[in-house]
Amino acid sequence: MGTENESRGRTFIEQARRAQIIAAATDTVAEIGYANASLSQIAARAKVSKSVISYHFEGKDELLKELVTQFFTDTWAYMEERILAEPTATGQVRAWVGSQLAYFGAHRNGFLAMADIVSNHREPDGSRPFAEASREEVDGMAEIIKAGVESGEFRVVDPHSVASIIILCAEGLLGGWAWGESFDLDAQTEVLLDFIDHALRKEHP
Amino acid sequence: MGTENESRGRTFIEQARRAQIIAAATDTVAEIGYANASLSQIAARAKVSKSVISYHFEGKDELLKELVTQFFTDTWAYMEERILAEPTATGQVRAWVGSQLAYFGAHRNGFLAMADIVSNHREPDGSRPFAEASREEVDGMAEIIKAGVESGEFRVVDPHSVASIIILCAEGLLGGWAWGESFDLDAQTEVLLDFIDHALRKEHP
Amino acid sequence: MGTENESRGRTFIEQARRAQIIAAATDTVAEIGYANASLSQIAARAKVSKSVISYHFEGKDELLKELVTQFFTDTWAYMEERILAEPTATGQVRAWVGSQLAYFGAHRNGFLAMADIVSNHREPDGSRPFAEASREEVDGMAEIIKAGVESGEFRVVDPHSVASIIILCAEGLLGGWAWGESFDLDAQTEVLLDFIDHALRKEHP
Amino acid sequence: MGTENESRGRTFIEQARRAQIIAAATDTVAEIGYANASLSQIAARAKVSKSVISYHFEGKDELLKELVTQFFTDTWAYMEERILAEPTATGQVRAWVGSQLAYFGAHRNGFLAMADIVSNHREPDGSRPFAEASREEVDGMAEIIKAGVESGEFRVVDPHSVASIIILCAEGLLGGWAWGESFDLDAQTEVLLDFIDHALRKEHP
DNA sequence: CATGAATGAGAATTCATTCAT
DNA sequence: CATGAATGAATTCTCATTCAT
Numbered sequence: 001m002g003t004e005n006e007s008r009g010r011t012f013i014e015q016a017r018r019a020q021i022i023a024a025a026t027d028t029v030a031e032i033g034y035a036n037a038s039l040s041q042i043a044a045r046a047k048v049s050k051s052v053i054s055y056h057f058e059g060k061d062e063l064l065k066e067l068v069t070q071f072f073t074d075t076w077a078y079m080e081e082r083i084l085a086e087p088t089a090t091g092q093v094r095a096w097v098g099s100q101l102a103y104f105g106a107h108r109n110g111f112l113a114m115a116d117i118v119s120n121h122r123e124p125d126g127s128r129p130f131a132e133a134s135r136e137e138v139d140g141m142a143e144i145i146k147a148g149v150e151s152g153e154f155r156v157v158d159p160h161s162v163a164s165i166i167i168l169c170a171e172g173l174l175g176g177w178a179w180g181e182s183f184d185l186d187a188q189t190e191v192l193l194d195f196i197d198h199a200l201r202k203e204h205p
Numbered sequence: 206m207g208t209e210n211e212s213r214g215r216t217f218i219e220q221a222r223r224a225q226i227i228a229a230a231t232d233t234v235a236e237i238g239y240a241n242a243s244l245s246q247i248a249a250r251a252k253v254s255k256s257v258i259s260y261h262f263e264g265k266d267e268l269l270k271e272l273v274t275q276f277f278t279d280t281w282a283y284m285e286e287r288i289l290a291e292p293t294a295t296g297q298v299r300a301w302v303g304s305q306l307a308y309f310g311a312h313r314n315g316f317l318a319m320a321d322i323v324s325n326h327r328e329p330d331g332s333r334p335f336a337e338a339s340r341e342e343v344d345g346m347a348e349i350i351k352a353g354v355e356s357g358e359f360r361v362v363d364p365h366s367v368a369s370i371i372i373l374c375a376e377g378l379l380g381g382w383a384w385g386e387s388f389d390l391d392a393q394t395e396v397l398l399d400f401i402d403h404a405l406r407k408e409h410p
Numbered sequence: 411m412g413t414e415n416e417s418r419g420r421t422f423i424e425q426a427r428r429a430q431i432i433a434a435a436t437d438t439v440a441e442i443g444y445a446n447a448s449l450s451q452i453a454a455r456a457k458v459s460k461s462v463i464s465y466h467f468e469g470k471d472e473l474l475k476e477l478v479t480q481f482f483t484d485t486w487a488y489m490e491e492r493i494l495a496e497p498t499a500t501g502q503v504r505a506w507v508g509s510q511l512a513y514f515g516a517h518r519n520g521f522l523a524m525a526d527i528v529s530n531h532r533e534p535d536g537s538r539p540f541a542e543a544s545r546e547e548v549d550g551m552a553e554i555i556k557a558g559v560e561s562g563e564f565r566v567v568d569p570h571s572v573a574s575i576i577i578l579c580a581e582g583l584l585g586g587w588a589w590g591e592s593f594d595l596d597a598q599t600e601v602l603l604d605f606i607d608h609a610l611r612k613e614h615p
Numbered sequence: 616m617g618t619e620n621e622s623r624g625r626t627f628i629e630q631a632r633r634a635q636i637i638a639a640a641t642d643t644v645a646e647i648g649y650a651n652a653s654l655s656q657i658a659a660r661a662k663v664s665k666s667v668i669s670y671h672f673e674g675k676d677e678l679l680k681e682l683v684t685q686f687f688t689d690t691w692a693y694m695e696e697r698i699l700a701e702p703t704a705t706g707q708v709r710a711w712v713g714s715q716l717a718y719f720g721a722h723r724n725g726f727l728a729m730a731d732i733v734s735n736h737r738e739p740d741g742s743r744p745f746a747e748a749s750r751e752e753v754d755g756m757a758e759i760i761k762a763g764v765e766s767g768e769f770r771v772v773d774p775h776s777v778a779s780i781i782i783l784c785a786e787g788l789l790g791g792w793a794w795g796e797s798f799d800l801d802a803q804t805e806v807l808l809d810f811i812d813h814a815l816r817k818e819h820p
Numbered sequence: 821c822a823t824g825a826a827t828g829a830g831a832a833t834t835c836a837t838t839c840a841t
Numbered sequence: 842c843a844t845g846a847a848t849g850a851a852t853t854c855t856c857a858t859t860c861a862t
Contacts, residue, residue, distance in 0.1 A: 013821090033327055035240045038856060049823050054858060120325060122238050131384050161396045164381060165374070172377030176369060179336055191366045199403045216845080243831065254848050259833060261846090423842090443737055445650045448835060459844050464837060530735060532648050541794050571806045574791060575784070582787030586779060589746055601776045609813040626824075653852060664827050669854060671825090 017056050021046050022067050029067075029113035034120040064117050068130060071107075071114045078103045089148025093200070094193055096141060097170050101189045104174055112178055134171075138164050145200075154200045166196055222261050226251050227272050234272075234318035239325040269322050273335060276312075276319045283308045294353025298405070299398055301346060302375050306394045309379055317383055343369050350405075359405045371401055427466050431456050432477050439477075439523035444530040474527050478540060481517075481524045488513045499558025503610070504603055506551060507580050511599045514584055522588055544581075548574050555610075564610045576606055632671050636661050637682050644682075644728035649735040679732050683745060686722075686729045693718045704763025708815070709808055711756060712785050716804045719789055727793055753779050760815075769815045781811055 010018070024046030029037045039060055043050040057063040082099040086092045104111040118130040141163035148154040173192055177183040215223070229251030234242045244265060248255040262268040287304040291297045309316040323335040346368035353359040378397055382388040434456030439447045449470060453460040467473040492509040496502045514521040528540040551573035558564040583602055587593040625633070639661030644652045654675060658665040672678040697714040701707045719726040733745040757778035763769040788807055792798040 017821095032331065033325065035325055036327070039858090040856075050857085051823055051825095051859085052821085055822070060857065116325075119321075120238060120240050122241065126237050126241075128384065134381070135385070158396070161393060162400070164393065165378065165397055165400055168377030168381045169370070169374035170377070171380060172373030172375070173370065175376060175380075176339075176373045179333070180340075188366060188369065191363070192370055195367070195370055195404045199400045218846080222846085244833090245830080256833085256835090256848055256850095257846080260848090265832070427842095442741060443735065445735055446737070449837090450835075460836085461838085461844055461846095462842085465843070470836065526735075529731075530648060530650050532651065536647050536651075538794065544791070545795070568806070571803060572810070574803065575788065575807055575810055578787030578791045579780070579784035580787070581790060582783030582785070583780065585786060585790075586749075586783045589743070590750075598776060598779065601773070602780055605777070605780055605814045609810045628825080632825085654854090655852080666827060666829095666854085666856095667825085670827090675853070 014056065017052070018066070021048065021053055021056060021063065022070065024048075025063055025067050026071075026109050026113040029064075029116050030109035034116040061121075064121055065129065068114050068117050068121075071110050072133065074110075075100065075103050075107075083144075089144050089151060089153045090197070090200075092144045093141070093148070093166065093196065096144070097166065097193060097196065098189060100170060101174065101185060105177070105185045108178075111174065115174070115178065134167065138167055141167055148200070152202075155202045157200070162200070169196075219261065222257070223271070226253070226258055226261060226268065227275065229253075230268055230272055231276075231314050231318040234269075234321050235314035239321040266326075269326060270334065273319050273322050276315050277338065279312075279315075280305065280308050288349075294349050294356060294358045295402070295405070297349045298346070298353070298371070298401065301349070302371065302398060302401065303394060305375060306378065306390060306397075310382070310390045310394075313383075316379065320379070320383065339372065343372055346372055353405070357407075360407045362405070367405070374401075424466065427462070428476070431458065431463055431466060431473065432480065434458075435473055435477050436481075436519050436523040439474075439526050440519035444526040471531075474531055475539065478524050478527050478531075481520050482543065484517075484520075485510065485513050493554075499554050499561060499563045500607070500610075502554045503551070503558070503576065503606065506554070507576065507603060507606065508599060510580060511583065511595060511602075515587070515595045518588075521584065525584070525588065544577065548577055551577055558610070562612075565612045567610070572610070579606075629671065632667070633681070636663070636668055636671060636678065637685065639663075640678055640682055641686075641724050641728040644679075644731050645724035649731040676736075679736060680744065683729050683732050683736075686725050687748065689722075689725075690715065690718050698759075704759050704766060704768045705812070705815075707759045708756070708763070708781070708811065711759070712781065712808060712811065713804060715785060716788065716800060716807075720792070720800045720804075723793075726789065730789070730793065749782065753782055756782055763815070767817075770817045772815070777815070784811075 021042070025037070025042045028042045028045050032041065039050050039053055042063075043053055046052075053060075053063060057066070079096060079099045082095045083092050086095045118128075118133070121129060123129055138160065142159040145154065145157070145163050145166075146159040149156055149159060169192060173185075173188055177185045177188070226247070230242070230247045233247045233250050237246060244255050244258050247268075248258055251257075258265075258268065262271070284301060284304045287300045288297050291300045323333075323338070326334060328334055343365065347364040350359065350362070350368050350371075351364040354361055354364060374397060378390075378393055382390045382393070431452070435447070435452045438452045438455050442451060449460050449463055452473075453463055456462075463470075463473065467476070489506060489509045492505045493502050496505045528538075528543070531539060533539055548570065552569040555564065555567070555573050555576075556569035559566055559569060579602060583595075583598055587595045587598070636657070640652070640657045643657045643660050647656060654665050654668050657678075658668055661667075668675075668678065672681070694711060694714045697710045698707050701710045733748070736744060738744055753775065757774040760769065760772070760774040760778050760781075764771055764774060784807060788800075788803055792800045792803070
C-alpha cells in the first residue's frame with residue numbers, strides 16, 4: 001500500500017472523469033463480477049459512451065489497476081491513522097485488523113470489486129499484477145508483532161508467521177462476509193480480535 | 206461435500222475421457238485463471254479438439270461443476286477419515302484443519318482451479334452455484350466445537366462463530382499459499398494450529 | 411407424382427429400418443421444423459443412434475428426399491383411384507381436390523413435413539429439388555379441365571391457367587389448415603369445392 | 616399490418632445502415648433460402664463485416680423481424696390506398712387481391728424473403744411469431760364480403776370462410792409464381808380475379 | 821473532448837459426417 | 842449391422858479497441 005498518486009499532468013476535468021469512471025467500474029465489478037464486467041457495462045453505469053473510457057484510460061487494464069490502487073491507498077490512509085494512534089502493540093494489532101475490517105465494511109462495493117479484480121486479473125503473460133501487495137502488508141504487521149514480543153506484551157512467536165496468519169485470517173473473514181448474505185461483520189470482527197488476543201497473550205499474565 | 210457419484214451409465218472409455226478433460230481443465234484454470242480458461246485452451250491442453258469437450262460434457266458449465274464437485278468429494282473423503290480417527294474435540298479440530306491443508310497442499314492445481322471457479326462462476330441469473338458449500342462446512346466444524354465446549358476441553362465460546370473463524374482462517378492461509386511463490390504451507394499450518402489451540406483452550410488448564 | 415420405387419436390392423430389414431427412420435424424420439420435421447430437424451433429433455425420435463441414419467442413407471439429403479418422394483407416391487396412389495372412378499370432368503375435379511385434401515387431412519404430420527422440406531430444401535448450388543413436382547400435377551388437372559370444356563360441362567376457360575389456379579388454391583387452403591389451430595379443413599374443403607363449381611360451370615345451365 | 620414505425624431515436628446514418636442491411640438480408644434469404652441465410656452470407660452481400668450487423672441489430676431475430684414487419688407495412692400501405700378508393704365490394708375485393716399481387720410482383724425478393732421467414736422462423740420455444748398476421752388479414756377481407764352480401768352484390772355465402780379461401784388462393788398463386796420460373800403473374804391474377812368474380816356473383820343478376 | 825461507427829479476434833455451441841471397433 | 846467417439850466447419854454473438862468526425 002501507499003502507492004503514489006499518478007495525477008500529475010491531468011486537468012481537473014480529466015480527474016473528475018476518471019473518478020466517475022472508476023466509481024462506475026467499482027459498482028459494475030461488485031455487482032456482476034469481474035468476468036462479466038465489460039466496458040459496455042461500465043460505460044452504461046457511468047452514463048457515458050464506451051469510447052470515453054478508452055479515451056481516459058490506456059485500456060481496460062489501466063482502469064482496473066487504478067481502481068485497485070486507489071482503493072488500497074484510501075484503505076491504508078484510514079488504517080494508518082488509527083494504528084499510529086495506539087501506544088501498545090496489542091492496541092496496534094487490534095487497530096490494524098479492526099480498522100481494516102471497519103473500512104471494508106463501510107465500502108462494500110469497493111472491497112468486492114477490489115477483491116474480485118485482485119484475484120482474477122492477469123497480465124497477458126498469465127502473471128498476477130497484485131500478487132505482492134500483501135507482502136508489504138505482512139511486513140508491516142510483523143514489525144508490530146516483533147515489537148510486542150520484545151516488549152513482553154506477547155508470548156514468544158515468530159513475528160512474520162503470525163503476522164501472516166493474522167492478515168490471512170482477516171482476509172478469510174472478509175471473504176465470508178463478502179459472500180454470505182447474513183454475515184455480521186462487526187460481531188465476527190470481535191470474535192476474531194478476541195481470538196487473536198488469546199493466541200498472542202502470555203499464558204500467565 | 207459428500208456429493209454422490211454421477212458415473213452410472215457411462216462407459217469406461219467415456220469415464221476416462223471425462224477424467225482426462227477434467228484434468229486438463231484443472232491445469233488450465235490453475236495456470237491461466239478462470240476468466241481466460243476458454244474451451245479452446247482446455248482442449249489444447251488436453252490435446253483434443255474443441256468439440257470433444259462438447260461431446261463429453263453438456264457444456265462448459267457442466268465441466269466446471271464436475272471439476273469442483275469431484276475435488277470437493279475427494280477432499281472430504283480424505284479429511285473425514287482423519288477426523289473420525291480422533292477421539293477428542295481438540296484432535297478433531299486439528300485433524301480437520303490439518304488434513305484439509307495437507308490435501309490441498311498435495312493437490313495444488315486442483316485447489317487453485319477449484320477456488321478460482323468457486324469464487325467466479327455465476328449462473329446466467331447472476332447467482333453463485335457454490336455459495337452454500339461452505340455453510341455446510343461451518344456447520345460440521347461447529348458441532349465439533351460445541352462438543353468440545355460441553356466436554357470442557359475448550360473454553361466457552363460461540364461454536365458457530367468460532368467455527369466460522371477457523372474455517373475462514375484456513376481459507377485465508379490457503380489464499381496466501383496459493384499466490385505466494387515462497388509460502389511454506391506446512392510450517393504455516395503448524396502456526397495456525399498452535400494459534401487455534403491457544404485460542405480455544407481453557408486459560409488455566 | 412408417380413415416382414418409382416427405389417427399393418430394389420434392399421433386404422427386408424434394411425427396408426424396415428429405412429421406413430422407421432423416415433417415420434421418425436417425418437414427426438421430427440413436423441414438430442420442430444425443417445431448420446431445427448437435425449440428425450440428432452431424428453435419431454432420438456427413432457430411438458436409434460445417429461450413425462444408423464448415415465449408414466442407411468447416403469446422407470441427410472437422401473433421407474429427406476426419400477421422405478418427400480414416398481409421401482408424394484402414397485398421396486397420388488390414393489387420389490388416382492378416386493379420380494379414375496369418376497365419369498365426369500366435374501366429378502374428377504371434385505375427386506382430385508377432395509381426395510387430396512382428405513389424404514393430407516388424414517396424414518397431418520406427413521403433409522407438414524413434406525411441405526416444410528419442399529419449401530426449404532436446397533441443393534448445394536441453391537436450386538430447389540422439388541420445384542417441378544407441381545408442374546406435372548398442373549398438367550394432369552389441365553387435361554381434365556380441357557375435357558370438361560370440350561364436353562360442354564364447363565364454360566370456356568384456359569385449361570392450364572385454371573388448373574393452376576385450382577391446384578394453388580388447394581395448396582393455399584392447406585397452408586391455412588397447417589398453421590391455424592382451429593381450421594376446419596373438411597368444411598373449408600366444401601367451400602372451396604363449391605367455389606370451384608361456381609367458377610367453372612356454365613352460367614345458364 | 617399497420618405496425619408502427621420504430622425509427623424514433625435513430626440517427627440518419629443508423630437508419631441508412633439498417634436499411635442497407637435489411638436489403639442485403641432480403642436478397643440473401645430470397646436467393647439462398649431462410650435455412651442458409653447466415654449472418655456471414657448477409658454480411659458478405661452487404662459488403663460489411665459480420666459484426667456490423669450485431670452492432671445495428673439486437674441479433675439475427677430482430678433483423679428478420681424487422682425485415683418482415685417493414686415489408687408488411689409497405690405492402691399494406693400500397694393495398695389500403697387502392698382498396699379504399701373503390702366504392703363497391705366487388706371493386707374492393709378486386710383491389711385487394713389485385714394490388715397485393717401487383718405489389719408482390721413488383722417486389723419479388725421482398726416477397727420471397729418475407730414468405731420464407733414467415734413460414735420458417737420460430738421462437739426459441741418453437742412458436743411461430745408471425746402466425747397470427749394472416750388472421751387479421753382474413754378478418755379485414757371478411758368485412759368486405761359481408762358488406763357485399765348485405766348490399767346484394769354477392770350471393771349469400773359465409774363471409775369468413777370465403778374471405779379465407781380468397782386470401783389463401785392468392786397466397787397459393789403467389790407460391791406458384793415464386794417458384795416457377797415461367798409463371799405469368801399478371802395473367803394468372805386476371806384468371807383468379809375472374810374466378811373469384813364468378814364464384815361470388817349472384818347467379819341470375 | 822466526446823462519440824457513433826466499425827471491426828477482427830475469439831467465445832461457446834451445434835451439426836453432419838467419418839471411422840474403428 | 843450398429844454405434845460410440847471424434848472432428849472440423851460453421852453459427853451466433855460479445856468484446857476491447859480504433860478512428861473519423
